[in-house]
Amino acid sequence: xxxxxxxxxxxxxxxxxxxxxxxxxxxxxxxxxxxxxxxxxxxxxxxxxxxxxxxxxxxxxxxxxxxxxxxxxxxxxxxxxxxxxxxxxxxxxxxxxxxxxxxxxxxxxxxxxxxxxxxxxxxxxxxxxxxxxxxxxxxxxxxxxxxxxxxxxxxxxxxxxxxxxxxxxxxxxxxxxxxxxxxxxxxxxxxxxxxxxxxxxxxxxxxxxxxxxxxxxxxxxxxxxxxxxxxxxxxxxxxxxxxxxxxxxxxxxxxxxxxxxxxxxxxxxxxxxxxxxxxxxxxxxxxxxx
Numbered sequence: 208x209x210x211x212x213x214x215x216x217x218x219x220x221x222x223x224x225x226x227x228x229x230x231x232x233x234x235x236x237x238x239x240x241x242x243x244x245x246x247x248x249x250x251x252x253x254x255x256x257x258x259x260x261x262x263x264x265x266x267x268x269x270x271x272x273x274x275x276x277x278x279x280x281x282x283x284x285x286x287x288x289x290x291x292x293x294x295x296x297x298x299x300x301x302x303x304x305x306x307x308x309x310x311x312x313x314x315x316x317x318x319x320x321x322x323x324x325x326x327x328x329x330x331x332x333x334x335x336x337x338x339x340x341x342x343x344x345x346x347x348x349x350x351x352x353x354x355x356x357x358x359x360x361x362x363x364x365x366x367x368x369x370x371x372x373x374x375x376x377x378x379x380x381x382x383x384x385x386x387x388x389x390x391x392x393x394x395x396x397x398x399x400x401x402x403x404x405x406x407x408x409x410x411x412x413x414x415x416x417x418x419x420x421x422x423x424x425x426x427x428x429x430x431x432x433x434x435x436x437x438x439x440x441x442x443x444x445x446x447x448x449x450x451x452x453x454x455x456x457x458x459x460x461x462x463x464x465x466x467x468x469x470x471x472x473x474x475x476x477x478x479x480x481x482x483x484x485x486x487x488x489x490x491x492x493x494x495x496x497x
Contacts, residue, residue: 339426366394
């Protein structure tokens with residue numbers, strides 16, 4: 208007799224409960240577990256298994272939602288599947304966003320496969336207005352698929368102050384916007400970008416998108432890029448308005464668990480630029496004084 212697998216046990220439990228995936232998602236959300244419908248669908252189809260800590264915690268609640276004995280799901284989920292060389296080194300969302308505890312649960316709401324996308328380059332161009340507030344952030348990524356079937360990428364954006372409507376993502380090249388989760392009380396947004404095509408292992412794609420910030424934001428004093436995965440080349444440019452040029456700029460890097468380091472950054476007219484080769488996971492920031 209074939210041994211019960213996690214997906215078969217989950218499918219049977221959902222069928223017996225009579226609940227649809229949307230109802231299940233709502234029940235979980237009310238109990239503080241953010242799991243998307245897409246993720247629930249992939250769990251029951253066997254395409255994915257819960258492996259992250261927040262997903263494993265959600266299983267305990269899911270057993271109660273489905274009215275099944277404790278351990279029915281957690282007892283068959285098994286250990287994390289070995290990924291081999293295709294799984295890149297990374298750090299947890301909690302380690303990258305220690306001051307924004309609301310971000311990791313939001314990441315759990317969007318279905319992403321970013322751990323299988325190798326970052327060859329990451330370019331950020333931040334534009335500020337005459338009032339010193341952020342106007343937009345243009346992002347250009349060059350990615351290589353470490354396995355076949357990859358088609359999604361998450362985007363995280365946190366405003367300096369909460370906003371009722373928040374920022375929005377505008378796809379520019381080779382992508383479209385899928386699921387979006389936003390918490391207005393924190394100004395935190397996580398969106399799932401859908402690539403134009405499903406990548407095969409070894410495929411390379413360039414993705415461009417823009418984050419447009421809401422009007423009325425306060426004057427900005429920094430930009431930070433928080434990387435969960437290594438990037439071969441990270442570059443950031445800050446474009447200041449001619450009527451709002453800061454007195455000085457500096458860079459700051461805190462990566463790989465090492466102590467933060469930084470230094471002065473030259474202002475070339477109205478722009479400041481900073482680049483790192485072989486960027487480890489961590490925080491890469493440009494700050495300025497008005």
